[in-house]
Amino acid sequence: MSSLNEYRDAFPTLQQERNGKPPIYFDNACMTLKPQPVIDAVHEYYTRYSGCGERSTHWFAAQVDAKTEEARESIKEFIGAANVNEIVFTKNTTEAINLLALSLCWERDDVVLTTDKEHNSNLCPWQELENRGNIARHRVIPGDTEYRFSLENFKKALAEAGDKVRMVSLAHCSNLDGTFLSDDTVKEVVRLTREQNSRALVLLDAAQSVPHKKINVSDMGVDFIAFSIHKMCGPTGVGVLYGRKKVLNDENVIHPFIVGGGTVEDTNLLGHPSYFKSPHKFEAGLQHYAGIIGAGAAARFLMEVGLNRIAEHETVLNTALTERLSHHHEIRILGPRDARERSGILTFYLLKPATRFSDDEPDIDEKLDQRVNIMIRKGTFCVHSWYHAHEPVFDAVWPGFRPTLYRASFYLYNTLEEVDIFASEMKKILAEISELPTFGAAGG
Ligand SMILES: Cc1ncc(COP(=O)(O)O)c(C=O)c1O
Missing domain, CATH: 3.90.1150.10 (Aspartate Aminotransferase, domain 1)
Incomplete structure (x- = not known):
């Protein structure tokens, strides 16, 4: 046992x-409890070196930079990402998905496919694209008779979308009933989607999967996943958007929608800022350093378990x-x-x-x-x-x-x-x- x-x-x-x-x-699908190593990591930030990251070079700031990059490294290892710069810190899953919806460079009549059993956070951002002037169209893949993901129905929806399919965004594990996509199903979804349109992207809403089972994003071959640290023993107010480095840095594919301090390499008064590469171009403003450092501790704790x-x-x-x-x-x-x-x-x-x-x-x-x-x-x-x-x-x-x-x-x-x-x-x-x-x- x-x-x-x-x-x-x-x-x-x-x-x-x-x-x-x-x-x-x-009530763990909503929020998990926090173990002592995570509490200690957060406490240590506030009591030992509570300065900013990415800007100053002093004693405290250097520790913030070292600890946040250590956290990014731990998250990278936790999900099997190929590169540390593929890990973007957000506020939560919801923000990660909205960030994508609002930052992708859409083309007229692009189609987004989701299932009929998505959390509002993987539904509203796509519906809003349609509501706000047909930036992209949202279409739904019906489940099977037991409400699970249906590959057959996915194929039909994909065929209907044709080469207009631009985004397939699926719950990796449902917060409603716990049903999940197997690795083989995810790989098949990725294969079929790319076959339909080489520009199309696959996102997994991994809020309910990453905390509960070993996943490897590189092996699955998805373009993005989104998840929340508070559902995996970590602090509230931190989430992760994983994206393939090539996609995150392709300016024809994605352009950050929250911009400003921390994202910028240089600006001028002529209106043409130049941005850093991922992850910093997506992490605008001062960050939730205590939460990010706690996220690293949470990932390490779970890997130990x-x-x-x-x-x-x-x-x-x-x-x-x-x-x-x-x-x-x-x-x-x-x-x-x-x-x-x-x-x-x-x-x-x-x-x-x-x-x-x-x-x-x-x-x-x-x-x-x-x-x-x-x-x-x-x-x-x-x-x-x-x-x-x-x-x-x-x-x-x-x-x-x-x-x-x-x-x-x-x-x-x-x-x-x-x-x-x-x-x-x-x-x-x-x-x-x-x-x-x-x-x-x-x-x-
Ligand atoms: C499947 C799924 N997606 C997205 C979310 C949204 O997560 P958050 O509120 O942390 O942004 C949740 C939260 O319960 C969820 O279960």
Whole structure:
């Protein structure tokens, strides 16, 4: 049995109690907890050398430069990039994708393809291109019957876009149900896309993949990936855009949209600034140095734990919870039944809606939190578009059925004991719900 118990002690947030019980943190797809080496790295910046980077040459600044470049090197190693200058620091995944959408040199009628199950951060930036005067057109690839990525549907969408396809931007792992693209699928997407149009680019929204499994961007051959450090044990306010060096430095392909201090080699009053090469041409203004230095510490921490071990551990936990929840006929797990296809995410809904609790009674997520300190997430997880597109599926259960989705998501510090507590608490809550009056055709 995989156990990463030895790393739990590194997380101070797990060492506290409320009402005599420890926290059970199952909201990792949103944000992960931070281990001591990351906290120390951030603390060290603020207490030892909190100057700026890339500008001054003094004692403190030299340390900032050395530490931020060390962080870039660690991130490069973490994702298997070929060159350190392929790592651009951003604020988060959202900013990384927006940076691309707004910096790429679009041509009339260019097409962007995404799936029908993208986080808003990999949807709105492309929709905005269309809304703001047809800079590019956005088209959607429908999923398969279990809502997974469909290579067949991708081929159709690609054929429809023809040589106008310019960007294929896909969730590497879905934050809605945890389904993910295999390396072979990614490679096939890259091959087919380039075959269709040699100018076309492939971006992976890797917010939910990079923290949980070993990836190698060079091997996959994608042009870009975007991810957030706060989902991989690092500080908030830092993200990464990886881009192939050749693409990032090609002025006919990409031109930075946030410009100013730090990006510029030289300016004049005639209106023609010259910019540095990547990464600095994309990192405008003073940066979040503490966060970047913490990002390096997070990457090193995760490499020490081992990404393969993390992936394996999450599968064990997800399989156990899937098994326990599947005993309840009123619970529906979103996506494939087999937990190995859903990485560390388990999203479920009830056929007997929790709205049957009276208005002032806590919902399931609140009961779990208040009774046993279990923290999960409820809502549409920024994938409103998928939810709305699937309303007919819910209507088929019974007209007007709009289930509340609950998501438990795991990370390296979670344990089978925590899964057991979750399962037994859910059993009690379901028993309470079964006492309540029900409504609707299938709800009885
Ligand atoms: C798949 C996916 N993409 C993008 C994002 C956006 O990340 P951030 O809010 O850090 O920019 C998230 C966040 O949950 C996500 O899960």
